[in-house]
Structures are given as structure tokens and as C-alpha cells.
Amino acid sequence: MRKLNVTEMNRMTVSEFRDAEKIPLIVILDNVRSMYNVGSIFRTCDAFRVEALWLCGITGCPPHPEIHKTALGAEESMEWKFFKDTKEAVSAVKEKGYKVYSIEQAEDSIKLGSDDALISLNSGCAIVLGHEIKGVAQDVVDMSDGCIEIPQYGTKHSLNVASAGAIVIHALSAPLCRQSLAE
Numbered sequence: 001m002r003k004l005n006v007t008e009m010n011r012m013t014v015s016e017f018r019d020a021e022k023i024p025l026i027v028i029l030d031n032v033r034s035m036y037n038v039g040s041i042f043r044t045c046d047a048f049r050v051e052a053l054w055l056c057g058i059t060g061c062p063p064h065p066e067i068h069k070t071a072l073g074a075e076e077s078m079e080w081k082f083f084k085d086t087k088e089a090v091s092a093v094k095e096k097g098y099k100v101y102s103i104e105q106a107e108d109s110i111k112l113g114s115d116d117a118l119i120s121l122n123s124g125c126a127i128v129l130g131h132e133i134k135g136v137a138q139d140v141v142d143m144s145d146g147c148i149e150i151p152q153y154g155t156k157h158s159l160n161v162a163s164a165g166a167i168v169i170h171a172l173s174a175p176l177c178r179q180s181l182a183e
Contacts, residue, residue, distance in 0.1 A: 014073075014076055014077045017046070017049075017077045018077065018079075020049060021049070022049045022050060022051040022052075023048065023049055023050060023051065023121055023172075023173050024051055024098070024121050024122070024123070024124040024125065025048075025050050025051055025121055025124075025125050025126070025127070025169070025172060025173065026050070026051050026052045026053075026054060026093055026098065026124075026125075026126040026127075027041065027045055027050055027052075027053045027054070027126070027127055027129065027165065027169065028054045028056060028086065028089050028090065028093065028100075028126055028127065028128045028129070029041065029053070029054070029055050029056060029059045029128075029129055030056055030057065030059075030086040030128050030129065030130045030131060030136050030137055030140055031056065031057035031058045031059060031086065031130065031131045031134075031137070032055075032058075032059045032129065032130070032131060032132065032161055033058055033059075033060075033131060033132060034066075034132060034161075035060045035064055035066030035067045036066055036067075036069065036070045036162075037070075037132065037160070037161050037162040038055065038059060038060050038067050038070075038071075039066065039067040039068065039069060039070030039071035039072075039074075039075070040070045040071070040162035040165075040166075041053065041129070041161075041162050041165050041166075042062075042067065042070075042071035042074040042075045042078050042080070043070060043071050043072060043074040044162070044165055044166045044169055045074065045078050045169065046071075046074035046077050046078050047074075048169050048170065048173045049173075050078070050169060050173070051079070052078070052079040052080060052081065053078050053079070053080045053081075054080065054081050054082075054083060054089045054093075055080060055081070055082050055083070056082070056083045056084075056085065056086035056088075056089050057083075057084070057085065057086055059082075061080070061082050062075040062080070063075070070162075086128070086137065086140050087139060087140060087143060090126070090128070090140060090143045090144070091143075093126040094143075096124060097123065097124060098123075098124035098125055098126045099119070099123075099124070099125050099126070099145045099146075100125075100126045100127075100128065100143065100144045100145050101119065101125065101126070101127050101128070101144055101145060101146050101147060101148045102127075102128045102130070102136040102140060102141045102144040102146075102147045102148070103127055103128065103129050103130070103136065103147070103148050103149075103150070103164055103165070103168055104130065104135050104136045104141055104147045104148075104149065105135075105147075105149050105157070105158075106141060106147040106149070108146075108147075109146070109147040109148065109149035110146055110147065110148050110149065111149055111151050112148055112149065112150050112151065112167070112168060112171055113151060113171070119148075119172060121172060121173070121175075125172065127148065127165075127168055127169070127172070128140055128144065129161050129164065129165045130161065131161075132160075132161055135158075148168060150164055150167055150168065
């Protein structure tokens, strides 16, 4: 087995990426304070061809050297928008007819990996990822159509926000990615 080199991977250019079909998923960051986490989420969104990334509140925006360090240029390819308040972003995405799910441990949350977690992206969906310490604000959770929780079995009860985002984005996009690869 031999690792592929960069030219063998047939990566899209930024303009090809911008023109490519995206999965109907918008990722909303609710007051994520670490620029490195923001950059990592940009990169994950690019990797799975997410429709857009919306940055809210204290969440940093490009251009920023710390975002660039982990995004590796994904801040150039991804469509992104800034909202002063996360509730504005949630309202805007609901106006598009999208369902909104906060990634949070909550009463009656949907456990990722369960049969209940088969959330369809066909009509559009948004996920909200929260502050590294406080999580998603309760008033944003209240506006959500539900919460998705990543089951955890160790001594810790949380994951880094960028790691949690990657897990959920992959889980939600995998059925659509498999479908498009088969076509």
C-alpha cells in the first residue's frame, strides 16, 4: 500500500468547490471562543461540502492567523456569514425551512447512532455548536427543533467542540455522501 501524493488526490480548486453541489447543512457556531476550533470547523465543513458556516457572537471571523492555521485555506472555499446574535442565525435558517438541532446534552436528546438519529438532510438542516465551556445557550436550545447528543462512555462528559462538530457532520452527511458516490 502506498500513500497518495497531493496531485493524485484530484482535489478541487476553490472555484470548483464553490460551484460544486453542497449538502443542505448549515453549521452555526454559538460563541465559540477559540480561533483554532473555528478554523478546524471550517476545514471539516469544507471536507464534507457543507452548505455554509455561520459564525455568531464572540466567534472569530476570517481573516485571522489562528483560524487560517487550522483551516488551511478552507476559510477561502467555505461560504460563511457573521451574525451578532445566534438567535438571529437560528431565525434566518428556520426561515429557509431548515430544521435546527443543537449539539447538546439535554432532556430527550437524540442519541447519535441510534435509530432516532436518522435525520434527513433532504429538506435542509442546521446544527448549532456551542461555547467550549458553556455549550449552546439555553435560549438557542429553546429555539431548536431538537438536540443531538454524542453518547460518551468514559469519565468525561464532553468533547472538544471541533471534535464534536466533526463527528456530527460526518454522521449526518455520510448517507448523502454514500448516495452521491454510488451515482
